Amino acid sequence: MSDEKMSFVSHLEELRRRIIICLVAIGAGFLVTFNYSEIILRLLKRPLTTDLAFSRTYPFLRSLPRPGPPIDLIFLAPAEAFWMHMKIALFAGLLLTLPIVLYQIWKFIAPGLLSHEKRYALPFVVFSTIFFIGGLLFCFYFVLPFSLNFLLTYKTENLKPMISIGNYIDFTAKFLLGFGVVFELPLAIAISTKMGLVTPQFLSRNRKYAILISFTIAAILTPTPDVFNQTLMALPMYLLYEVGVLAARILIRKPAVASQEATEGV
Structure with a gap:
């Protein structure tokens, strides 16, 4: 204690x-x-x-x-x-x-x-x-x-x-x-994937929630209440989410390829 x-x-x-x-x-x-x-x-x-x-x-x-x-x-x-x-x-x-x-x-x-x-x-x-x-x-x-x-x-x-x-x-x-x-979103997704907190499959399945969350966060962060400016933030945010999903797939694939090469070498 x-x-x-x-x-x-x-x-x-x-x-x-x-x-x-x-x-x-x-x-x-x-x-x-x-x-x-x-x-x-x-x-x-x-x-x-x-x-x-x-x-x-x-x-x-x-x-x-x-x-x-x-x-x-x-x-x-x-x-x-x-x-x-x-x-x-x-x-x-x-x-x-x-x-x-x-x-x-x-x-x-x-x-x-x-x-x-x-x-x-x-x-x-x-x-x-x-x-x-x-x-x-x-x-x-x-x-x-x-x-x-x-x-x-x-x-x-x-x-x-x-x-x-x-x-x-x-x-x-x-x-x-x-x-x-x-713009830190892709990095956050990559780190979460590396730590095993999320998987590319999980991220892909929940795209619709990612869109909803993107607009919700944009509504909170933008200093004006109009939909126009919220969309200006929400669309890049969702695109960054897709970049994060792509990065997660690459990070998952690399260890798998390395493991396969090691097995073939044996």
Whole structure:
């Protein structure tokens, strides 16, 4: 009982240590990126400018209505702009230190893994970072311009868009983080398959539930209640599910082929 209690206490101590390392890393990233928050803000505003106007970025959709000239962001409270620069720096600091955070997560769960499973530490960190950044880029260059173009076409002569910096950054951050997390789905499926939690057959049988869950999660993660933007997230999510199923089949097939070759060699 005493050993179990000490083991539990040690587990909590390790968790505390990993959290502190993550917080220190994110804090350092925040200090670095705060000096560049204005540059990052200009980058985040690009979907509101003609640089990413939908008719230019995607010529095959020229028939869609244009949202009009670039929109200037405003702030509605004396401290709103300051706090948004803080939030931008925190968001950028998290992205900058993402490999460190992912590595600390791995180090925390590694003691519970078998020795041959621990060699996946580097691939886990590398691919998690790549998939997350891939989700951000997909959202920024495709989904955000599409979404903003759709929403801003509802302006009329009596309704003029005046978007505050706080609302815009919150809107953008939720979309970006949502897609970053969603793009981790193939990796999560691959890891679950490798650990024996799911099989390709199970994943294939439950495609209809995957579609339902995709739209449910999209409804939770998207910052707007309209079906249009939810579909923009749900469809890629389901496609990523299919990528995960394909990865699971490959992972299952490789050990089987290796075992067959070993048997033939004997």
